[in-house]
Amino acid sequence: xxxxxxxxxxxxxxxxxxxxxxxxxxxxxxxxxxxxxxxxxxxxxxxxxxxxxxxxxxxxxxxxxxxxxxxxxxxxxxxxxxxxxxxxxxxxxxxxxxxxxxxxxxxxxxxxxxxxxxxxxxxxxxxxxxxxxxxxx
Amino acid sequence: xxxxxxxxxxxxxxxxxxxxxxxxxxxxxxxxxxxxxxxxxxxxxxxxxxxxxxxxxxxxxxxxxxxxxxxxxxxxxxxxxxxxxxxxx
Numbered sequence: 001x002x003x004x005x006x007x008x009x010x011x012x013x014x015x016x017x018x019x020x021x022x023x024x025x026x027x028x029x030x031x032x033x034x035x036x037x038x039x040x041x042x043x044x045x046x047x048x049x050x051x052x053x054x055x056x057x058x059x060x061x062x063x064x065x066x067x068x069x070x071x072x073x074x075x076x077x078x079x080x081x082x083x084x085x086x087x088x089x090x091x092x093x094x095x096x097x098x099x100x101x102x103x104x105x106x107x108x109x110x111x112x113x114x115x116x117x118x119x120x121x122x123x124x125x126x127x128x129x130x131x132x133x134x135x136x137x
Numbered sequence: 138x139x140x141x142x143x144x145x146x147x148x149x150x151x152x153x154x155x156x157x158x159x160x161x162x163x164x165x166x167x168x169x170x171x172x173x174x175x176x177x178x179x180x181x182x183x184x185x186x187x188x189x190x191x192x193x194x195x196x197x198x199x200x201x202x203x204x205x206x207x208x209x210x211x212x213x214x215x216x217x218x219x220x221x222x223x224x225x226x
Binding site for chain 2: 028039041076093
């Protein structure tokens with residue numbers, strides 16, 4: 001008498017499945033899930049960077065709009081610098097979030113912000129110079 | 138637990154605020170531009186809408202997809218504004 005074979009597949013562990021499906025795998029692929037509050041704080045920091053970026057883009061647009069249609073090359077340059085800085089901040093925010101999240105999952109020290117601070121300092125110096133040049137024109 | 142719940146809510150609100158700011162700026166830029174800059178603004182708007190959809194109440198678990206989309210939205214918006222400014226010079 002032929003019996004019916006029942007194959008019972010063992011359900012995959014949710015943590016392992018999450019590791020395979022969560023994007024990006026370079027972040028969620030290994031390490032342990034950190035305290036949720038730390039992950040959320042990291043996410044809010046990322047969003048703050050994006051809001052800074054939006055502010056820079058809006059400032060660039062405002063400089064271009066308020067100087068009128070026959071604006072000088074200097075204000076156009078300032079508008080473009082502000083806008084490009086905004087784009088850079090947006091593009092660099094994601095790798096920064098990923099590296100912090102990866103460090104937290106692996107229990108390593110958080111990556112330093114020295115390069116970011118250096119970039120911001122240079123940007124502020126350039127913008128101040130251009131604004132001063134426009135004001136003294 | 139309350140602390141965690143509030144942190145989650147605060148983060149979700151921050152995400153909505155960022156996506157809505159992006160959308161507002163996208164509308165302003167798309168209104169004043171045409172051609173490639175408008176296309177970039179429309180792509181940015183679509184990315185922001187995706188983020189809003191992914192952050193609807195009850196959506197879990199969180200991962201990097203929404204962050205990548207939001208980052209892209211802002212980068213496209215920046216490109217759109219830069220192109221609009223340089224074209225109108």
